[in-house]
Amino acid sequence: MKKVFVAVVAFLALCACSSEKSFEYRGLPLSLAPSAFIDSMSYRGFAVDSAAAPDSTGRVVVLKNPAEKYHVLLAQAGGALQAVQENYVISTNDSTRQLWQQLRDQLEKDFGAWPNCPVLKDDHKVAKFELPGGFITVTLKNTYTPTLQVLYEVKK
Numbered sequence: 001m002k003k004v005f006v007a008v009v010a011f012l013a014l015c016a017c018s019s020e021k022s023f024e025y026r027g028l029p030l031s032l033a034p035s036a037f038i039d040s041m042s043y044r045g046f047a048v049d050s051a052a053a054p055d056s057t058g059r060v061v062v063l064k065n066p067a068e069k070y071h072v073l074l075a076q077a078g079g080a081l082q083a084v085q086e087n088y089v090i091s092t093n094d095s096t097r098q099l100w101q102q103l104r105d106q107l108e109k110d111f112g113a114w115p116n117c118p119v120l121k122d123d124h125k126v127a128k129f130e131l132p133g134g135f136i137t138v139t140l141k142n143t144y145t146p147t148l149q150v151l152y153e154v155k156k
Contacts, residue, residue, distance in 0.1 A: 023133025025084045025152045030134065034076040038063070046072060081154060088148040093123065096148045100125055100140040103150060107136060 022029040028040050038048065038061060046063040049071070053062050063072040069090065075083040090096050104115060104127045115127035115138075123142035128135060137151045 023131060023152070023154060030081050030084065030152065030154050032081065033079060034061070034074060034081055037074065037081060041072065083154065084152040086150040088150075090146055090148060093142040093146045096140055096142055096146040097122070097125075100127075100138060100148055103138050103148075107138065 022031055024030065028037060030037075032040070041063050042048075045065040045067060047065070049062045049064045052064070052071070054060050059076060061074040061076070063074065065071075070086045070088045073083075073085045073087065074081060075085075088096070088099065090099065107127075107129055108115065111129060111131060113129055113131070115129045117125070117127050119126040123140075125138075125140040127138045129137075132155075134155045135151075135153045137149075137153070139147075139149045139151070141147045
């Protein structure tokens, strides 16, 4: 009986360890190879925009989907994803403030964590979430051209 109890406890401990969630970007684990990640994004309607890439080294890949109000940048090094960044294209400062708040609230709800907010002004806000696998930073900068970015960084 004692051996059965030990076996059940060991099995439950194994299940608890394996249920730890990996660091993900919209349901895609950031532990995927960059090519697999790009393929998965292409199934979601995103296509590689090589003309928008900041350089020709391939370290940064830009993905765009005309149906979405954001485009995605992938930073890769050594065959692994380092970061994923969403850049939103929104025309007014009021809409970026509202979307920043919605994104921040949704991440807070999803992860059950309070963000570190080093900057909380009307036109410049930053919310940083630290998770077991990485960091998520939501940044709002309302200047002449409003910008909203969500950055997913893998912990090293």
